[in-house]
Amino acid sequence: MVGRRSRAAQRGFVVEQIRRGQGPIEARHGVPGRALAGQVLSYRGYRNERGGLARLRLVPSLRLNLDFSVGVRPWLADSGTVPAGAVYGMRSDPAMLVRSEGEGVLVELTPPGAYTLLGVPMWELANLVVDVADVLGPRAEQLVERLGETPGWRARLALLDNALAVRAEVGPRPAPQVVGAWHQLCRSDGHIPIAQLADEVGWTRRHLLTRFREQIGLTPKTVARVIRFQRALQLLQQPGIRPSVGGVAQVTGYSDQAHLTREFRALAGVTPARLTGA
Template sequence: MSVVSWREESELGTWTQLVWRPSPLAGLVESISLFEGKLRRRRERYYPTGELDLIVQFDASSEPYRIVEGQPAAPFPPLSLAGLIVAPVVVEAPVATSRVLGVRLRPAGAFSLFGVPLRALTGNTLDLHDVIGSEARRLGERLEEAGTDEARLRLMGRWIADRLAGRPRTDPCVAYAVSEIERAGGRVPIADILGRLGASPKRFTRLFEEQVGVKPKLFSRIVRFRELAGALRAGADSLRHTALAHGYYDQSHMNAEFREFAGMSPGQFLAATPFPESLSLAD
């Protein structure tokens, strides 16, 4: 088990974080992480990335994380499942020190893990008890009782692997389409993929939305925007050249995507402070 650990002390706050990317779950689970610390910049802005999140808050009864923008304002349940987002969401952290375990799930992993149509989760954050019943309580208790944080990561990895065993996987046509969209950075025409598959557009779109959470064209846009945001954060060339390189008609087209997905202009995005090892921004 190769766990990456680091400590952050900056204007954003002070915390330690463990991150594990289990290779046996590659393609299904992006990462399993554990955060412990306190944020000074308590509001965190998330934009669509094409992934889902399973979140476990320890000691959440005292002060939970809260959604404050982008979805109905509400506290996160102690164990929650956040579906794909298609618009920016702002989350506010507790004032006090907090401990949170998070699992970043690819759509294929979430579909197999929970066995529910992912379109029902899109744009929503649900109590995990409403998705898997009493198993959520047992999982929470086992995580609380684990002796160390690394043990909690391992326990979560085993729980996911055990639950996935023998469960239905993503339809091969959907899995191929997702792979091609990801490979091309969201810049492959869906009609081309349908042509290769010989699939009925109506049936394929319905199946894709059920097993991924959004329709193919929107998923492609989200993947393209995620790639664009990553390139800009890495110090890409001019906005115009970056827009064209990522398949936008022009800079105005890119600006419109920024307003829809991030709730800000590209310039505001570049001026914002990113959280380290994260696709979120201090708000």
């Protein structure tokens, strides 16, 4: 359970409650084709039988998600039903999602890849769950319908992969400086100063902030916070003997345990112990 919970947190979902329905909870995983390398991380088909329910906390992560639901749609606690085809933008604050009986496919995207595949300024999607048709147009509605009509996980995942590969051919490409800054932030675990980051890519700090937010969704400073949060969360969820919160704070760049706890409350809405089920 710890391993599954950790992987879900990396996708931006933390399971708070599971109620099994009249049948098994099913999951199927798929690998994207070569045309989508660096853009699509994975496909995950899911099914929850009648009477089942999953209560999920949305937390900041380094991924965007496309969610195509078949059957009963999930809903957000503060804003109602989620569209059958939904884009989950980069987050810097929490939200609660409830998924009932039904099935669907979750697509994990890298932020630079999402810019190419979705073709809109990423800041427009930040902290939102948006109808995929509002982003991709009427063809997205047709794709949602075809997924519902297509039997079998393999055929559904192939349908999605082909549709996204077409988008990848025509979508805008993020600037090399933005991609470089993104990778630098990730490699440094969010510790590289933003001024140094701007110097290394050859842009002013203001220009980096504007372009980065356009093509990633959040500012470099906020992404650095998310990286440190995710790193701390993964350490606190690792199997076996878990490190103390104070120890994790020290190795992930927080000034002390109180600082880490404040960040967890700000980004995830709860304490580290509550989020990790410790």
